Amino acid sequence: MPRAATGESSIARAVRIFAAFTPDETALQVSEIARRTGLHVATASRLIAELTALGLLERGPDRSVRIGVRLWELASRASPTRSLREAALPFLEDVHALVGHHAQLGVLDGDEVLFIERLTARDAVINYTRIAGRLPLHISSSGHILLAYGPPDLQERVLGRPLVRYTANTITTPEALRAALAETRRRGYAVLPGHVHEDAAGVAVPVRNALNDVVAALSVIVPNDRRAQAHVPVLLAAARGLSRSLTTPAAVRGVTNGTFGQ
């Protein structure tokens, strides 16, 4: 592997450059990228030029740098989350139509929830998770599902770390989290009113694959008005449909056997 003098490979540096962009800062000047990555401006410039030539980055009219469409394409077309995401979209639509609020699908990645899809209500007033956004497991209803049905070592890791407070309702002690997870397993769903934001409640249920493993959490974000629990049946129904579609071969489903359109 060719490496620069510091011992860090150019691929590792490229990852640091990609990671400098955020959902709110999708265009950055070279100097800002250098600052955020800790790379010398000359080094950053050279790498950005190479990444731009490969289409992984793009330059705007004001010379600002953005993530390139080619990177998105390479990451998306064979993404490990693609088939789950595609299978989930019709069920997310059903939930969205029936509940009328934000509906989303989250998976475990590292020790966090990574949201791989969501549908949003056009007139909703409550803020919500982003696609490709992350949340800590202990504060989100999806996180409680992924924790409650996750591997024991994951639970122990999370319970052994400080549980950061987001609101007055956030669970911040291992005992309370352990009790909440036991309750989630007993009921088969998680309802978290005001744990991330005072005005919002999260409701989540597990999505299982053909082996009956929980592979994702299906959730809605609704107003925190004590009616959140009423959405559980719709979520459970949608999750069952999605689970069934995950256990049916793709050729039968007809979901992933097409390569053309017009």
Place this chain on the structure above:
Amino acid sequence: MPRAATGESSIARAVRIFAAFTPDETALQVSEIARRTGLHVATASRLIAELTALGLLERGPDRSVRIGVRLWELASRASPTRSLREAALPFLEDVHALVGHHAQLGVLDGDEVLFIERLTARDAVINYTRIAGRLPLHISSSGHILLAYGPPDLQERVLGRPLVRYTANTITTPEALRAALAETRRRGYAVLPGHVHEDAAGVAVPVRNALNDVVAALSVIVPNDRRAQAHVPVLLAAARGLSRSLTTPAAVRGVTNGTFGQ
């Protein structure tokens, strides 16, 4: 830029590895990756090990290699297509609910249509475009929109190249394509019955940004039964709503100002 003996950088080689995966082949053995990329097995192995350590690739239980969730996350969270895609989803849902077939959003990338979002009918029999899939401009209704409203040099490039035939209906002469594009501009929409596949018709309309530039094509894939044109009004209405949402600042829309959920 550190380079291997052949003069190709490790980043360029990594791109070749990412590009070896397809929507139908999301898991590959190292030997197959070496074959597809033309890299020596030892070189491919070293690169795959580094990319796996960075999370850009993942190893399955059978040692097969996949695109990593981290690559998808880096590419998606600040993707240049993200805001358009997020703004479009509610309108795609409306189209999908009213038309009942595949609805999709395509943008121009290179000299092709790149589909950045779609909603699919669960029981649809017709094959369709994939997310992050591409189609030549001359065969798809979305391509006709992007060509008809695109820069003149793009039209000249496409008209100057061989127009590959997909079905008996595919337009394969520059004269016929020029006439079809003029008609598309005159009518404000494109209907292509059976140009990609005999059984499917594509219907597409332009999506404009705040500057009135056409930035995307909104389309449906429906059965090729001479009723395709009936879907034009729904598409035009959805495209107008989407265009309006693109011309409204994000803070007012409430679409992209949230960073949390639960």
